[in-house]
Amino acid sequence: MSGLSIGQVAERTGLSVHTLRFYEREGLLTQPVRRGVAGHRVYDEDDIGWLDVCIRLRASGMPLTDIRRYTELVRAGQGNEVERLEVLRAHRERVLAQMHDLDECLKLITEKVAVYEGRLGLRDDLRKCTP
Amino acid sequence: MSGLSIGQVAERTGLSVHTLRFYEREGLLTQPVRRGVAGHRVYDEDDIGWLDVCIRLRASGMPLTDIRRYTELVRAGQGNEVERLEVLRAHRERVLAQMHDLDECLKLITEKVAVYEGRLGLRDDLRKCTP
DNA sequence: GTTTGACTTAGAGCCCGCTCTAGATTCTAC
DNA sequence: GTAGAATCTAGAGCGGGCTCTAAGTCAAAC
Incomplete structure (x- = not known):
């Protein structure tokens, strides 16, 4: 059961x-x-x-x-493997494209995060210098 | 201009x-x-x-x-870097999660593609053996 | 001077993928 | 026997992200 x-x-x-x-x-x-x-x-x-x-x-x-x-x-x-492969391969292309987009975005985020962290660090440094 | x-x-x-x-x-x-x-x-x-x-x-x-x-x-x-970082870091998490999903799907596709190609290869082999 | 084409606005329409509702049925437990 | 929980169907509703339409304005080309 x-x-x-x-x-x-x-x-x-x-x-x-x-x-x-x-x-x-x-x-x-x-x-x-x-x-x-x-x-x-x-x-x-x-x-x-x-x-x-x-x-x-x-x-x-x-x-x-x-x-x-x-x-x-x-x-x-069974018997339609060619069609199944078509569907899956087409989707694989889209998945890879998406991964690429995500990667691009991740780069952007990393870059921006570094900038903002840099600014915060700078501010901390200034604070330390004027106690 | x-x-x-x-x-x-x-x-x-x-x-x-x-x-x-x-x-x-x-x-x-x-x-x-x-x-x-x-x-x-x-x-x-x-x-x-x-x-x-x-x-x-x-x-x-x-x-x-x-x-x-x-x-x-x-x-x-400038001056709201902390909030900007919040937004970006939250999104980074989602991006990473998505990458994981895509990766899982890619594994699935690869697996299935192998199965279907295997079946097709098998069929070809049989055809070769009975010319 | 009129036609063409790129622009303007406000608002309607559309597709996708759910998500929920209403009203009915049926099983389980008290 | 009655209350509660889980299920059923058909169909309405919704949120996101565009996408398009209608009616109007304006400048340049012919």
Whole structure:
């Protein structure tokens, strides 16, 4: 047995139950969610695993439509590796571009921080000289 | 002379004229924009420089409200270095967190790409063996 | 003098990704 | 049996960041 309620999945993934239902509607699950008593969703470990993939992709800025596309390919089963590679490689490019942007920003911050720290240091020095 | 029209600034920064007006309204400029004939905006090199800072901060995900806050501190002139450092250091944390997320995603992609390439290679091998 | 084109304003519209609400159902515990 | 918690559906609402529109002004070119 490994039937998980939506609440349990929310807890384990860090997504809200709202977001879980939303993702399902958006087609981000590789399989239709089973339903238990009273029509309640029943997830399994595979769902958690796939959601973790989705979360990592989202965290790196992949739009929902692209995740859906990738999910569809996975859902369709083996034989579409070329398309899957296309999706992933395209995203890798964007991730690398983002990293570059972050790096640029980090440089800027470091530079500015040095300037401001310098000014503060200077002020301290002056204070020391006029006690 | 170094008076630039909004169109020229758009060209040089890569922002649209719409976005430039929008940023101005949002308080992202360190000084009120001069106006020339017919009330047209006249920018100078300093504006370009500051906009480039804003662009880099935005590209790293800093929200407009934070950029505005930082802009206000800069506009207020020296003496608030401590606050500026607060803003920048807080953002640096977020940038580092994002880099971590991107790194995680890159690992995932690399892993998946290897799997799919493996499957494709396998298929090629089989084809070679049954010519 | 009229057309073209770059500019002005205020404000509406849009896309994305959630996030929340309302009202109903059902299980669990007291 | 009744209260409370968790779930369900459909659909509305929201915040961020643009993006665009409409109606108007002005200068230069023809």
